[in-house]
Amino acid sequence: MSVPTTALPWPILPRPESETIASALAHGRSVVLVGDVGVGKSRLAASAVARLTASGATGRGPAGRPTARRVVSLSGASLTPDLSLEGVSPILRALLRGQDADDDPAAPEAAPADVPLLRIEDAHRLDHRTAHTLAALARQRQAQLVITSHNAGASQTPWLELWKDGIAERVDVAPLGAAQVEELLTMALGGPLTTATCVRVMARSQGNPFYLRELVRAELETGTLVERRGVWVGLADAAPGPRVVDMVRHELDRLDPPVREALDLVALADDLPVSRLSGLVLEGALDELVRRGMVVIGQSRPERSLVPVVQVRHPMYGEAVRELVPPDRRRRLYGAVRGSLSLPSTAHQGGPAALLRMALWALECGVHESPDRLLAALRAALETGRWDMAEQVAAAAMDAFGPAEPGRADALLMRAAARYQLDRPVEAARDLADAAAVLAGSGGPLDPELRVRLVEQLADLDQFHDDDPDRALGRIESAQHDLADTSAGHVRALEISRLARLGHAGRFAESLGPSLAMLAAAAPTDSAVLRLVAPAVYGLGQLGRADEADLIASRHVRHAMARPDPAHRWLVEDITVAQGLALLWAGEVDRVAMLLDETPEQPLRYSTHEVFAQVGQGMLAAARGLWSEARGHLARASARYSVRDISGVGKYVAAAEALATAATGDDLAARAALERMREMPLRIAAALESEVRLLARHRSLARRTEPSVHRPGPGALVRRAWGAGHRTRGPAPHGGDRSRGALGRGATGGPCGPARRDGGAPRCGVRSRARAHRRAGRAGPRTAGGRPGAPCAGRRRR
Numbered sequence: 182m183s184v185p186t187t188a189l190p191w192p193i194l195p196r197p198e199s200e201t202i203a204s205a206l207a208h209g210r211s212v213v214l215v216g217d218v219g220v221g222k223s224r225l226a227a228s229a230v231a232r233l234t235a236s237g238a239t240g241r242g243p244a245g246r247p248t249a250r251r252v253v254s255l256s257g258a259s260l261t262p263d264l265s266l267e268g269v270s271p272i273l274r275a276l277l278r279g280q281d282a283d284d285d286p287a288a289p290e291a292a293p294a295d296v297p298l299l300r301i302e303d304a305h306r307l308d309h310r311t312a313h314t315l316a317a318l319a320r321q322r323q324a325q326l327v328i329t330s331h332n333a334g335a336s337q338t339p340w341l342e343l344w345k346d347g348i349a350e351r352v353d354v355a356p357l358g359a360a361q362v363e364e365l366l367t368m369a370l371g372g373p374l375t376t377a378t379c380v381r382v383m384a385r386s387q388g389n390p391f392y393l394r395e396l397v398r399a400e401l402e403t404g405t406l407v408e409r410r411g412v413w414v415g416l417a418d419a420a421p422g423p424r425v426v427d428m429v430r431h432e433l434d435r436l437d438p439p440v441r442e443a444l445d446l447v448a449l450a451d452d453l454p455v456s457r458l459s460g461l462v463l464e465g466a467l468d469e470l471v472r473r474g475m476v477v478i479g480q481s482r483p484e485r486s487l488v489p490v491v492q493v494r495h496p497m498y499g500e501a502v503r504e505l506v507p508p509d510r511r512r513r514l515y516g517a518v519r520g521s522l523s524l525p526s527t528a529h530q531g532g533p534a535a536l537l538r539m540a541l542w543a544l545e546c547g548v549h550e551s552p553d554r555l556l557a558a559l560r561a562a563l564e565t566g567r568w569d570m571a572e573q574v575a576a577a578a579m580d581a582f583g584p585a586e587p588g589r590a591d592a593l594l595m596r597a598a599a600r601y602q603l604d605r606p607v608e609a610a611r612d613l614a615d616a617a618a619v620l621a622g623s624g625g626p627l628d629p630e631l632r633v634r635l636v637e638q639l640a641d642l643d644q645f646h647d648d649d650p651d652r653a654l655g656r657i658e659s660a661q662h663d664l665a666d667t668s669a670g671h672v673r674a675l676e677i678s679r680l681a682r683l684g685h686a687g688r689f690a691e692s693l694g695p696s697l698a699m700l701a702a703a704a705p706t707d708s709a710v711l712r713l714v715a716p717a718v719y720g721l722g723q724l725g726r727a728d729e730a731d732l733i734a735s736r737h738v739r740h741a742m743a744r745p746d747p748a749h750r751w752l753v754e755d756i757t758v759a760q761g762l763a764l765l766w767a768g769e770v771d772r773v774a775m776l777l778d779e780t781p782e783q784p785l786r787y788s789t790h791e792v793f794a795q796v797g798q799g800m801l802a803a804a805r806g807l808w809s810e811a812r813g814h815l816a817r818a819s820a821r822y823s824v825r826d827i828s829g830v831g832k833y834v835a836a837a838e839a840l841a842t843a844a845t846g847d848d849l850a851a852r853a854a855l856e857r858m859r860e861m862p863l864r865i866a867a868a869l870e871s872e873v874r875l876l877a878r879h880r881s882l883a884r885r886t887e888p889s890v891h892r893p894g895p896g897a898l899v900r901r902a903w904g905a906g907h908r909t910r911g912p913a914p915h916g917g918d919r920s921r922g923a924l925g926r927g928a929t930g931g932p933c934g935p936a937r938r939d940g941g942a943p944r945c946g947v948r949s950r951a952r953a954h955r956r957a958g959r960a961g962p963r964t965a966g967g968r969p970g971a972p973c974a975g976r977r978r979r
Contacts, residue, residue: 191369191394192365192369193224193228194357194361194364194368196221196225196354198214198352199225199228199229201352202214202225202226202327202350203229203232203233205349205350205352206229206233206298206325206327209325210347210348210350211319211325211326211327211328211343211348211349211350212226212229212326212327212328212349212350213304213326213328213330213340213343213344213349213350213351213352214226214327214329214330214352214354215330215332215334215335215351215352215354216331216353216355217331217332217356217389217474217494217495218331218391218428218432219389219390219391219392219428220355220356220389220390220391221354221390222329222330222354223302224390225352225354226300226302226327226329227300229327230252230298230300230327233298234250234252250297251272251297251298252298252300253272253273253298253299254300254302255300255301255315256301256302256303257302257303257306257307258302258303258306260307260308260311266311266314266315272297273299276297276318276323276324277314296322296323296324296325297324297325298324298325298327299315299318299324299325299326299327300327301315301326301327301328301329302329303329303330303331304328304329304330304334304340305331305333305334305335305337305340306334312338312340313338316339316340316342316343319343319348319349320343320348326343326349328340328349332474333472333473333474335351355388356387356388357388357389357390357393359379359380359383359388361388362382362383362386362388363379365390365393366379366382366397366413369394369397370397370408370413372408372411373412373413373813373817374412374413374414374415374817375413375414375818375820375821376794376795376798376817377416377794377821378406378414378415378416378821381418382396382415384496385418385497386497387496389495391428392495392497395421395422395424395425395497396419396422398422398424399419399420399421399422399425400415400418400419402419403420405417405418405419406419407824409820409824410816410819410820410823412816412817412820412821414820414821414823414824416821416824416825417569420504421500421501425497425498425501426501426504426505428501429498429501429502429505430501430505433505439462439466440466440470442462442463442466442514443458443462443463443466443467443469443470444470444475444493445502445506445510445511445514446458446461446462446517446518447470447476447491447492447499448493448499448502448503448506449506449511449515449518449542450518450535450538450539450542451492451499451534451535451538452490452491452532452534452535452538453490453491453518453535454489454490454491455467455478455489455491456489457518458491461518467491474494475493475494475498476492476493477492477494478490478491478492479492490535508546511542511545511546512546512548515542515548518539519543533561533564533565534561534565536557536558536561537558537561537562537565537567537570539558540554540555540557540558540561540574541558541570541573541574544573544574544577550581551581552578552581552582552588555574555578555581555592556578556591556592558574559571559574559575559578559592559596560595560747562574562595563595563598563599563747564747566602566750568600568602568603569599569603571595571596571598572596572600575593575595575596575599576596578592579592579593579596584619584622585619585622585623585624586619586623587619587620587628587631590616590619590620590623590631590635591631593612593613593615593616593619594612594613594616594631594634594635594638597609597610597612597613597616597638598638600612601642601827602827604825604826606642606646609638609642610642613635613638613639613642616631616635617635620632620635629667629668629671630671632663632664632671633660633664633671633674633675636656636657636659636675637657637678639656640653640654640656640657640682641653643656644682644685644686644864644865645827645828645829645864645865646827646864648829648862648863648864650682650683650685650686650688650867653682654679654683654686657675657678657679657682658679660675661676674709677709677710677712677713680692680695680696680699680713680716681696681712681713681716683716684696684713684715684716684717684720684868685716685865685867685868686867686868687867687868687869687870687871689716689719692716692717692720693717693721693724696713696716697717697733700713700717700733700737705740706744708740708741708744708746711737711741711746711749711752711756712749712752714733714734714737714738714741714755714756715752715755715758715759716759716868717730718733718734718756718759718760718763719759719762719763719869721763722762722763722766722767723766723871727763727764727766727767727769730759730760730763731760731763731764731767731769731772734756734757734759734760734763735760737756738753738756738757738760741753757776758797761777761800762800762869762872764776765800765801768804770801770804770805773797773800773801773804774801776797777794777797777798777801795814795815795817795818795821796814796815796818796830796834796837798810798814799811799812799813799814799815799818799837799838799841800815800837802814803815803837803840803841803844808841808844808845809845811837811841811844812838812842812847815834815837815838816842818834819831819834819835819838819857822834822835823857828864828865829861829862829863829865829866829867830865830866831861831866832858832861832862832863832866832873833866833869833872833873833876835854835857835858835861836854836855836858836872836873836876836877837876838854839851839852839854839855839858839876840876842854855877858873858877859877
C-alpha cells in the first residue's frame, strides 16, 4: 500500500444532517447550521445548495419563462458595515429595492423555486444592520437563507428569532462519532487502522473533521503515522500543522486584547482553577471566552475534591494558541501565575497534568525551577504517560543537581523509564548505568528505594528486552540479600517482583503456590501484591483452574481500580487481559464478550487499548468461529507490535494471527505470520509459551493437509485442532466456508465429543485443554514409575 499524499482530496462521508437540510429547503424554509469551527457546517451548506440546484428546481422569470434557481453566496467575514448589500449582487439589489419596509405576515407566499437562495457563511460576524436586513428577506418569504454560525451566534438576534419562530430550521452539526472517524480514516488512507490509533486520533481531534484532516496530514508528513502490512499505525502525536496554526491565528486576531490574554493564560497553564484565574484576568474576559465557546469549565478531582477548572475547548486549538503566544507575554503571564500556583512535591491543585504544564512553561521562559519541583513534574510526566515531556524535564532536573547527589540518580532513573517506554533500550540502559555510578559515588548510605528502583529497571531490560529472565532474577535475589538486614519492606517488594517475574517467565511451578499464598494473606489495602495477580491467573488458567483464576482476577481488579499505582500504570489492564484469556480457555465466551463490551465512544477502562481491545476481539471472534473477523483484528494488532513492542506481546499475537489466517484458507499469509512469530524472542510471552506452541501446532496441521485434495481443507483442520485445546461455544459450521464455523468438528462430532443439541460446537472440558497443553510441551518429565512429575516451564523444559 502506498502512502497517500496530502494533496489527495479528503473523502466526504454522508451526514444525517443532509436529509434534514434538504427537507427544510424543499418546504420553503430557511436553514441555520450551528456548530463549532471545522465541524463541517460549510461543507453541508455547499452540498445542500449544490444538491438543490442540480435537482433542476426552476423559478419563473419575465413572461412566465422558466429560469434557473438564483443563488447568492455571502460571507460574514467580508461583509463590512461600510459595504452596501445592494452593491454585492444584482439579485440582492433587486430584492432590497422591492422590499416592503413592514414585516407583513399576510403577504402572498411565493413558491420555493421562485425566490433566490442566499448562502451566508459565518452569519455571527455580520453587523447588526446587515443581519436584520437579510433576516427580513427570509421573514417576508423573499429569499431562502442557508446560514452557518457558531453556537454563540445562533443565540443572538436576529437568528434566534428565525429558528424560534419556525421561519428557519435550526440544524446542530455535531462532531463525527468514533465509528464515523474510523470509516473516514479508512477511506482517506486506503486501509484499516489499529484500534489504538483510532482511539488516539479520536481523542485528539474530538471528531472535528477539520482537526482530523490536519492531524492526519501532520502525522503523515512527520512519519508518526506509518503503514505496516496494509494496516496504519500511529503511536505518537504530531504538533499542529501550519493550517491549524493559521486558522487559530486568524481567530485570535479578532479578539480584544484582554480576552486574547485570558485565552493565552488558560492555554499556557492548562486546567487552571477558576478561583485562581479570576484574579489574573480582566473582569468579563473569562465570560466572553465561555460565550464564544473557546474555553470550557470542567471539574478536576485532586485529592477526591471537586475543583472547577478552565480548559481550552479543543486540545489542538490549545496547542496552537500556546505556539502563538509571544515570548515576552509568555514570561509575563508566567510571572503573574507563579505566585498563585504552588508546585509542591505532593498533589497539585490542578492535578499531575497541570503540574507538568507549569514546569514546561517555566522551562520555555528560561525560569530555573527548584530541584524538588522538577522531580515532582517528572513524576507527573510518567504518571500521565507523557514520555517525551519527561525527557525535557529530566534534562533540566539533572542540571539542577550535583554530579553525586541522589536527586540526579532519581532523575536518571525516571528518564530511563521514559526512554524504555519509547522503545529506546540502549539509551535507557545508559541512563541506568549513569544512575548506578551516581549512587556508588554518593559517599553516604545507599538509599534503599533508589536501589530497588534501579534493580527493577535493570531487570526489566534483562527479561523483557534481552529475553534473559535468569539474569533478571539474579539481580533481584542479589538485591534481596544486600538489603536483608536494613529494610524488610523493600525486601518484601523485591520478593513480590521475583515471584511476578517467575510467573511472566512461565515458571508457574516455582511461582504459583507462593503467589497465591501471598495474595490470600495480603490486607485489602496492600496494593503492592497486585503485581502477582496477572501471572497467577495465567498459571491457574493454563492448569485448568479457570474458576479460581476468574475469582482472583475479579476480586483484585476492583482493588487495582480503587487504588491506582503510578509506578505500575497497567495493573488493571494486565489483570483484565489475563482474566479474559483464562475465561477464553475455559470456553466462557459470553463472559469474555462482557469484558469486551466497550466501544470507541466508551473507551476501555485501561490505557493501552490495543492489547485487549484488538487482540481480545480477535481471539473472541476465533472462539466463535468467525475466522475472517478474527484475522482482521489480529492482523491489525500484529502490525501495531511490528512498530513498537517493548515487552514481547507481539509473539503471541503473531501466533494467533497465523492460526486465524490459516483458518481462512490463506496459507501463504499464514506461513509469513508464523515465520515472523518464530523470529521473535519470547520475552513476556513466556507466560503463554504453551499457548504459543499450541497455536503454532495448529498452523502446522493446516500446512500438512495442502498436498491432498481428498483431505479436509486447512481451515477445517485448524478449527478441529483449536477445538481440541479450547472449550468453546459457537455457531454450527457452514460447510465449505472457511471464514465461519464452530471451533470443534461441529455437528459431526470430533475430538471434543458429540455435537451439542443447539447446533453449536461441542464443549471441550478443561481435561481436553490440559491434554492439549501436554501435547504442546506443557507437561514436565515423568518419574521412573511413569507418573507425571512437576511441570517444567520456560527454558527449563528444554
